[in-house]
Amino acid sequence: MHTILPFLLAMVAVIVLLNMWANKLKIAYPILLVIGGLLISFIPGLPTVKIDPDLIFFIFLPPLLFEASWSVSFKEMRKWWRIIGSFAFLVVFFTALSVAVVTNHFIPGFSIALGFLLGGIVSPPDAVSTGAITKFVKIPKSTSAILEGESLLNDASSLIIFRFALVAIGSGQFIWHQAALSFLWMIIGGTAVGLIVAWLFVRAHKLLPTDASSDIALTLIEPYFMYWIAEQLECSGVLAVVSGGLYMSARQLVFLNSSSRIQGFSFWESFIFILNGIVFLIIGLELPEIVDGLKVEGTSFGTAIGYGVLVTAVLILSRMISSYAAMVSTMIFRPSVAPGRGSMRNRLLLPLMLGWTGMRGVVSLAAALAIPITLNGEPFPHRNLILFITFVAILLTLVIQGLTLPYLINRWHLFDSFINEEAEEATRREMKRGLKQHVFEFLKKKQETELKDHAGLELFMRHWEEKSKASDDSWMNEQTKAIFIEMLEVQRAYLTELNKDPKINEEIIRTQLYQIDLEEERIKSI
Known part of the structure; x- marks a missing residue:
């Protein structure tokens, strides 16, 4: 041994x-x-x-x-x-x-x-x-x-x-x-x-x-x-x-x-x-x-x-x-x-x-x-x-x-005509645009039905509507975390549904899902 x-x-x-x-x-x-x-x-x-x-x-x-x-x-x-x-x-x-x-x-x-x-x-x-x-x-x-x-x-x-x-x-x-x-x-x-x-x-x-x-x-x-x-x-x-x-x-x-x-x-x-x-x-x-x-x-x-x-x-x-x-x-x-x-x-x-x-x-x-x-x-x-x-x-x-x-x-140069990097990049941009729109609609509905005048939720709205970032994480209380994690689940559901399209490259979907997992872990650690 x-x-x-x-x-x-x-x-x-x-x-x-x-x-x-x-x-x-x-x-x-x-x-x-x-x-x-x-x-x-x-x-x-x-x-x-x-x-x-x-x-x-x-x-x-x-x-x-x-x-x-x-x-x-x-x-x-x-x-x-x-x-x-x-x-x-x-x-x-x-x-x-x-x-x-x-x-x-x-x-x-x-x-x-x-x-x-x-x-x-x-x-x-x-x-x-x-x-x-x-x-x-x-x-x-x-x-x-x-x-x-x-x-x-x-x-x-x-x-x-x-x-x-x-x-x-x-x-x-x-x-x-x-x-x-x-x-x-x-x-x-x-x-x-x-x-x-x-x-x-x-x-x-x-x-x-x-x-x-x-x-x-x-x-x-x-x-x-x-x-x-x-x-x-x-x-x-x-x-x-x-x-x-x-x-x-x-x-x-x-x-x-x-x-x-x-x-x-x-x-x-x-x-x-x-x-x-x-x-x-x-x-x-x-x-x-x-x-x-x-x-x-x-x-x-x-x-x-x-x-x-x-x-x-x-x-x-x-x-x-x-x-x-x-x-x-x-x-x-x-x-x-x-x-x-x-x-x-x-x-x-x-x-x-x-x-x-x-x-x-x-x-x-x-x-x-x-x-x-x-x-x-x-x-x-x-x-x-x-x-x-x-x-x-x-x-x-x-x-x-x-x-x-x-x-x-x-x-x-066998595969040059088969690889369309511009099309893949366009798919990636369209996916992210759809995600942002999907999340914004979710937050807007959440604000209208459940959490009016919620400071953390308003910050979410500004983040997704104006693409701005908060300077610190002091606003992230437990209720806000729950909303954020629910929002990530909405994104996962959207990507899962999007993946059913045979024209979408699954590798792009998997990469984005991994990024969402990383974001969830970051929120949990705050």
Whole structure:
């Protein structure tokens, strides 16, 4: 323990330093973390990093998926559900199938079942990597929503393939009708479990006298409960966490107060950053042990690298083919939502860029490490080779695609015609104008019906009518605070109703809601 604890603390320090360096260089921090972990692994005397395969999913996946489901715009997901669904299920299956066929043909002793296992591991792109990389460039909200929505669902579909492949390898057979029924139960059961558990926790938040600290503690255990219960019922724990997280995110204004939302946002941002950093460092730290395992299996280092490069090429090509297929399908069956702006060159290059966003990361590593060490009393076939290929795929997609994606987007000006900053600014101004008018009408009605000649309320009226600020807070008594907080609730209700407009960018609404939370906390502290 005295050896591991300083090592873990040093890992967190390295994560922070590498993140600062990555921000200075304007590159995605997962790239530096993977490379940093690889370099650190060669330092002699470091403790060996070993993670129990049975715990890897349970430790890392639930909180990562839960936080992602709170961040994504459900309104945008509904808008683009067709392409999100196709990328999350059809493209993942197509990619896994491609990997299975290629590896079965080129890697000696690699069965179709092992190929599907590897395909399920490496098929889902990583949301964290994509988000970290695209934050340095401007991309359309529609593209961002597609990538975020896809990343939430493709983890579930890839892990379902992973589970079925493990069963086929262990039993030596695959019964299609049983697999189909199991697949339906995993999807329907996982979604139902997530919604039911989320509903129970929402009720608990509302009925129990919780404060910000207890609310945050509850949100920390919620994804683990959703995942564990679903897995006990042999359905998809990933879908349970995603569906439950989306349900709770849409209702956070109902069961969380402003203190819980503000403090919870800061806590989860830091917690997920550290969790992601540890996983990406582990990717690099695990490599030396994997290479030693390759020697035991009798696979040379150069041959293993060749296999990794081959699988990575299959991943990239499969995603690009799928992107162009999606564009053609959209133009044929849904021409109203097909990209209509920009030159023909840009419209043809857009699927290429979408295909180039397939960086692999956390989920692929977690799935690879979750492969059992033994199977039916014998060492799991080609386990270390699968781990090595996964590492190569993560490293190559992060470094090659991650470093070139921002450059290509800026160099080719792909999204210039799709990003209308003036329209977004106009929407923001219109929203704030509507808020001011809404609040002024509320205060005017309040003054006329309840609080005539109230000094604090008159000051509110002057503030909103003339946009002036009081010089001090001495006028803010308890009655005035109550009115002010009620006024903030009116603003939240207005924004919630405004968000139903499909033309309004939900990110603008969320930013304004956060500002209202901050204002409520400021008033409470007076």
